[in-house]
Amino acid sequence: MAAISVRDLVKDFRGELSLRRRRALDGASFELGRGEVFGLLGPNGAGKSTTFKCLIGLVTPDRGRVEILGDPPGPQANRRLGFLPEQPMFYEYLSARELLDWVGRLHGLDRVERERRARELLERVGLQGAEDQRLRGYSKGMLQRVGLAQALIGRPEILILDEPMSGLDPLGRHFVRDLILELRRAGTTVLFSSHVLSDAEQLCDRVAILIRGRVRREGTMRELAPQGGRGYELSLAGPEAQRRAAELGPVVQVAAGEVQIHAADEAAVARALARALELGLAVRAIAPRRRSLEEAFLDEIRRAQQEEGAET
Amino acid sequence: MNPARIAAIAQLTFRQALRERVLYLLIGAGSLFIVASLAISLLTVGDEVKIIMDLGLASVALTGSLVALLVGAGSVALEVERRTLLVLFSKPVTRGEVVLGKFSGVLALALTNVASLALLLEAVVWWRTGAADPRLLIAIGLSAVEVVLLTAFAVLFSCFSSQMVSGIFGLGTYLIGHFADGLELLQAKVEGGAALLVRILTLVLPNLERFNVRAEVVHRLPLPDAQLALSVGYGLAYSGFILLLTILLFRRRSFA
Numbered sequence: 001m002a003a004i005s006v007r008d009l010v011k012d013f014r015g016e017l018s019l020r021r022r023r024a025l026d027g028a029s030f031e032l033g034r035g036e037v038f039g040l041l042g043p044n045g046a047g048k049s050t051t052f053k054c055l056i057g058l059v060t061p062d063r064g065r066v067e068i069l070g071d072p073p074g075p076q077a078n079r080r081l082g083f084l085p086e087q088p089m090f091y092e093y094l095s096a097r098e099l100l101d102w103v104g105r106l107h108g109l110d111r112v113e114r115e116r117r118a119r120e121l122l123e124r125v126g127l128q129g130a131e132d133q134r135l136r137g138y139s140k141g142m143l144q145r146v147g148l149a150q151a152l153i154g155r156p157e158i159l160i161l162d163e164p165m166s167g168l169d170p171l172g173r174h175f176v177r178d179l180i181l182e183l184r185r186a187g188t189t190v191l192f193s194s195h196v197l198s199d200a201e202q203l204c205d206r207v208a209i210l211i212r213g214r215v216r217r218e219g220t221m222r223e224l225a226p227q228g229g230r231g232y233e234l235s236l237a238g239p240e241a242q243r244r245a246a247e248l249g250p251v252v253q254v255a256a257g258e259v260q261i262h263a264a265d266e267a268a269v270a271r272a273l274a275r276a277l278e279l280g281l282a283v284r285a286i287a288p289r290r291r292s293l294e295e296a297f298l299d300e301i302r303r304a305q306q307e308e309g310a311e312t
Numbered sequence: 313m314n315p316a317r318i319a320a321i322a323q324l325t326f327r328q329a330l331r332e333r334v335l336y337l338l339i340g341a342g343s344l345f346i347v348a349s350l351a352i353s354l355l356t357v358g359d360e361v362k363i364i365m366d367l368g369l370a371s372v373a374l375t376g377s378l379v380a381l382l383v384g385a386g387s388v389a390l391e392v393e394r395r396t397l398l399v400l401f402s403k404p405v406t407r408g409e410v411v412l413g414k415f416s417g418v419l420a421l422a423l424t425n426v427a428s429l430a431l432l433l434e435a436v437v438w439w440r441t442g443a444a445d446p447r448l449l450i451a452i453g454l455s456a457v458e459v460v461l462l463t464a465f466a467v468l469f470s471c472f473s474s475q476m477v478s479g480i481f482g483l484g485t486y487l488i489g490h491f492a493d494g495l496e497l498l499q500a501k502v503e504g505g506a507a508l509l510v511r512i513l514t515l516v517l518p519n520l521e522r523f524n525v526r527a528e529v530v531h532r533l534p535l536p537d538a539q540l541a542l543s544v545g546y547g548l549a550y551s552g553f554i555l556l557l558t559i560l561l562f563r564r565r566s567f568a
Contacts, residue, residue, distance in 0.1 A: 011566075013566075013568045024568075053566075056398075056401060056402040058397075058398065058401045058567045059568070060564070060566050075405055075406050078402060078403055078404045078405075079404040081402070082402075083398075083399075083402035085402075088398070088399065089398075089399075090396060091324065091396060093327070093331060102324060103399075105316065105317070106320055106400075106403040106405055107404060108314070108316065108317075147399075150399065151402075154404075
């Protein structure tokens with residue numbers, strides 16, 4: 001059984017004061033296996049948050065089907081699920097400890113278990129010492145940590161994180177990345193959305209690219225950003241290399257005292273390398289040129305725009 | 313429906329409502345009015361205690377109703393506006409538990425307010441006459457039933473509109489509800505389609521005047537038990553219906 005199954009999801013919203021409907025989801029489909037870390041990527045307005053709201057039962061789709069560990073969205077499924085909304089807002093007059101205690105009550109934990117879980121999680125997210133401070137005085141990073149703690153209190157089998165890195169400093173992002181990796185090791189299924197594609201590259205087993213409410217691509221990093229077929233890059237260092245790089249092949253990039261040369265195949269690599277050694281240039285690295293996830297992502301957006309242009 | 317989860321939501325709602333400034337303004341105004349009734353009663357000859365009771369009971373009923381309507385108006389709407397609902401709904405709670413939790417929390421606060429002002433009123437009457445009047449409790453009890461009904465309406469409106477719109481709808485319901493006797497009079501004077509419309513309004517809208525027995529209590533007029541039981545039953549049944557309607561409609565609501 002899949003951890004999460006989303007099939008042909010369609011959702012239209014009507015504006016507050018207008019009768020015109022806006023399609024937020026247009027047949028979105030994807031599936032997560034148990035223990036998988038899955039990234040839902042997409043530009044603003046792609047429908048990522050709406051998909052998550054369908055998963056937690058906050059939004060009822062107009063068409064399509066959602067299953068979480070075989071259950072439809074709702075209280076039963078939410079027992080086994082933890083959710084961190086984008087830019088989470090909490091009851092600001094509560095302390096972190098009080099919030100976790102309250103969430104624990106909603107999960108049906110007894111007092112002893114609630115206290116134990118709260119202590120454990122506050123330590124895990126690095127909030128010990130601030131647990132009795134009102135949430136109104138918390139920084140954005142601290143709120144994100146409380147958000148993670150409240151999502152984890154019911155020992156969820158599935159964790160859904162909506163833009164968990166958004167607005168965090170490098171330390172905060174590092175913390176969230178480590179936590180996701182730790183949860184993966186423990187067998188938790190993690191579904192998260194992110195604008196930061198390098199995070200998805202580092203963390204995800206698979207990703208789906210969602211554009212205008214439809215999944216345009218889905219697969220592993222290798223499938224979406226294949227290594228082969230894109231040639232190689234030679235990295236050369238020093239001012240002499242920068243001056244004579246063009247003699248070796250097309251220059252891809254010049255930065256920080258290094259220059260990158262593109263070689264289309266192994267034969268081109270051998271020729272460029274021989275010429276570099278002949279000229280006495282310092283060769284730093286030779287690596288296959290990889291299509292980055294960012295390139296795959298931008299390609300999909302361009303393709304979607306072209307298709308839309310052709311339709312209109 | 314899980315009573316523990318309803319209690320958890322109710323407690324948080326109660327605590328949240330304690331932070332509303334309007335609550336303290338209303339309690340302050342209600343208390344001041346009860347105390348001021350002592351001075352106002354001096355302006356009359358012979359009926360001082362009746363004036364104190366009448367003004368005091370009106371103050372208890374009005375303050376309790378306004379607390380229910382204004383605090384209840386924000387009970388769900390503020391969760392939506394402040395986006396705290398995202399956290400609440402991602403937990404294993406049903407929409408029905410949220411509605412009943414919110415209703416219980418607001419009701420507990422409004423009834424605490426009614427009980428506090430009722431105590432103050434009894435204290436003022438005792439200070440003025442040397443004895444508390446147990447008949448006041450009948451009028452206060454019916455005011456409490458009115459508060460139950462108005463809380464149910466406030467939560468209904470709050471589930472589907474902003475705090476301000478809910479407040480306006482709530483106050484509208486309060487005014488129309490106290491004008492219901494007037495609607496019945498109007499029904500007798502109009503004909504045709506207009507009569508039918510008034511008839512429907514009379515049936516659908518709550519008649520809050522059923523809970524007003526201040527004149528009977530103050531002037532020591534008879535109050536049949538059957539009439540009291542009918543009023544209490546009407547209030548509780550109407551509240552139950554509104555809550556059920558709220559749960560059914562709220563279950564269908566999507567949050568963009």
